[in-house]
Amino acid sequence: MSVAGIIRGARRLPLSGKIGLALVIFWIIVAVIGPFIAPYPPGSFANEEVFAGSSRQFWLGSDFLGRDVLSRLLSGARFTVGLSVVAVAIAASIGTGFALTAAVGPRWVDELLSRAMDTLISIPSKIFALVLVAAFGSSLVLLTLIIAITYVPGNFRIARSLAVGLARLDYVEVARARGEGRLHLALVEVLPNMIKPLFADIGLRFVFIVLLLSGLSFLGLGLQPPDADLGSLVRENTSGLAEGALAIIAPAVAIASLTVGVNLLIDAATQGKAH
Amino acid sequence: MEAQHVDVRNLCVTVRRPDGSDLRIVDEVSFTIARGEVLALIGESGSGKTTIALALMGYARSGAVISGDITVGDATLGGNGKASLAAQRGHRITYVAQSAAAAFNPSRRVIEQVIEPALIHGTATAAEARAHAVALFEALALPDPATIGSRYPHELSGGQLQRLMAAMALITRPDLVIFDEPTTALDVTTQVEVLQAFRKVVREQGATGVYVSHDLAVVAQMADQILVLNRGTVRERNAVRAVLETPADDYTKTLLAAARPVIKAAAPITAVGKPLLSIEGINAGYGPVDRNGRAAHPVLTDVSLQIGRGAAVGVIGESGSGKSTVARVVAGLLAPTAGTVSLDGQPLAASLKGRTREELRRIQIVFQNADVALNPAHSVGEILGRVLRFYHGTSGAALNSRVAELLDLIKLPAAIADRRCDELSGGQKQRVNLARALAAQPDVILCDEVTSALDTVVREAILELLAELRRDLGVAYLFISHDIATVKALCDEIVVLYKGTRVESGLRDTYAAPPFHPYTDLLISSVPELRTDWLSGVGSQGKVPFAHLPESADLCRFLPRCPVAIAGRCDVSLPPLRTMAAGNAVLCHRTEAELAGEFA
């Protein structure tokens, strides 16, 4: 798709989609340049006062240790957005890859994969992630991989049911009768027709991942201080909840706007008739 | 002048095009229907038939705007003071849709669903409604009218559900019943029964109806008046007989001509010698195969047929008879449990894996439903290009010019190569579907119901194209259809399948007059004819002597439905294959003389 095509597509989005798109673009920009425009280093104790309100020097006030919330938010966004994007990409590639294999492969492969995924999905994702983190530690790479693996079965289930349905359609049958290999069937005939519903699923899963990451951080198993994602920012500052400190409201609003934005955009983009 | 029961004046339905301009899909249509009459709306797809029918219920598909005056009974479109059409829906105005199977809730007994409208609108008590429903079932010739209602939808056949849906539409004694292609999805043999039931019940109840169809012969049986539509405008309106016998409008004449396909001039079959494709004693089915080599759901039993170079062989039979299964076996998509398929005398491997690319190229398959046969993610050029690259290694400029050539062959403009398939009309899609098979330069094309989803005018054009391609390219066809008229128009040889067995095979001309197999006779006599008194004449062959017997693989499969079965012969052993004087082979206990006599 050309740049002009994307712009045209964006123009055709309904209002909710445009809002979603704006939010998503905003967060991508923040994730990319955030740390460079942060007024203070994220770890420095810049303010004497803890849970300070908004002021000229500290737009979003200070946190429970007196650090600048805006700076921490700007660098935390990078972790949340970056890690979630990578994790969801890995989860979707593996899940959809397996799903396509199951759809065009022999029956026993389908059985094997489906049973394996059923087993995985029956383990609650948080506990699963917890055990893995406990077992393997929580470096950034490991954390990403663990979160990705947690979401493979969910994506597989959706993608498989789509792919199996599509693989029975006449056009795939025709390609099969032509003598096409399985790779062609999967990538050229089936995959392009499941992109839209898949993206809806990926959007949802992205949101889950943001929340899982926040949850893990909340339990102290996510990113280790002084690094902090948006979820850890909420957790760190829970003691400010009673006084309604900006330090807890700001990252919470950030998570909400990111996840709502992604959902609005994906809903609008996958519902329209545009390809 | 007395006010008409249904009065439509200057009806327009407008939709907005993507570019913002308005498009009138129904343009200034006016008509009236007297109480107790049935008006047929006829025209090809896209002519606005269904749109008008829906407008009579005050309903427009999303984005469409209705204008004009419509009065049904004492309700009007806008309402203004009186009842509005929309409020009458399901009560005073009811609807019978094309697919009844989709309209019933599978988890509730049918009687509850049939009487539901009467209860919702309070036109009768539950007991009255039940009694009325049973009377309607009886009038609709449903078996066991008193108890059939307690069954669930999956326990009933498509034809029975269609009749039950008519009962549901009539239960409130409506002012107007709209039938929207109610028999299009049914087999010809079932269609006859359903049409007879509809006609009887409409007459008895004195119901006023609108009957939407693209099939003139069906309409001729059901309606009093015909309204011929083309692109949203009225071309002709007259009594049925007048339309059929003295059509005034050119478009009506085209429709009439297309209603009965004429036989397409074919190349004479040359060299009789070795057949191109031969199928010997195929048994096939679905599901796991057991130790004796039988599939869990056997479909085909001992099917054989031969196709000469450049010949066209037709396979007919009702839905579920295994026609598509034959094509799937030949294409290698389904491995037979017994028998062989050979090409030029060389036996082919049972499944795709064992066949060479060259063997695959020589046999191409074209599916019925072009909507799902063409990948919506690809452009026409990509679809055709893939086949050319795959089999012939064509690429670059040669590829583009070959695609253009193919499009020319199927009479589509070259510019269509850049379009996606979902932007094409049904007829265009079916042409592209054919072009994809032609791109392989095959020796034989398996055409599975390629014209069944098309309306008569488009069907005629596709048949013409198929005949022309055969003449010019010498390609052979295995042409599958449930419509004997279509098969006769294209094929020089016809095979009749009944429940997976070949009950008759022979040259086209042998199907013109008896003797033929009793099932073939049923098929032929079930095709509606273009005269108003046809329906009254059919199906009077009398009782079926062995209707109570279950179908058995050890006896003639047609026994439970055969009107001429002989006690002591047909219910004892398998029938022999007899060759008639005209050359057709018939699988029946009856002798040639008996068969000729029965149906003379």
Ligand SMILES: Nc1ncnc2c1ncn2[C@@H]1O[C@H](COP(=O)(O)OP(=O)(O)OP(=O)(O)O)[C@@H](O)[C@H]1O
């Ligand atoms: N994949 C399948 N698995 C199990 N049974 C099948 C399958 N496909 C078809 N059948 C059954 O095989 C029988 C023959 O089917 P087939 O599609 O060959 O019929 P057909 O004559 O082509 O019918 P139609 O006119 O409706 O296309 C039917 O009873 C059908 O239910």
Ligand code: SF4
């Ligand atoms: S064998 Fe008997 S039952 Fe079968 S078609 Fe012939 S007459 Fe009818």
Ligand SMILES: [Mg+2]
């Ligand atoms: Mg079929």
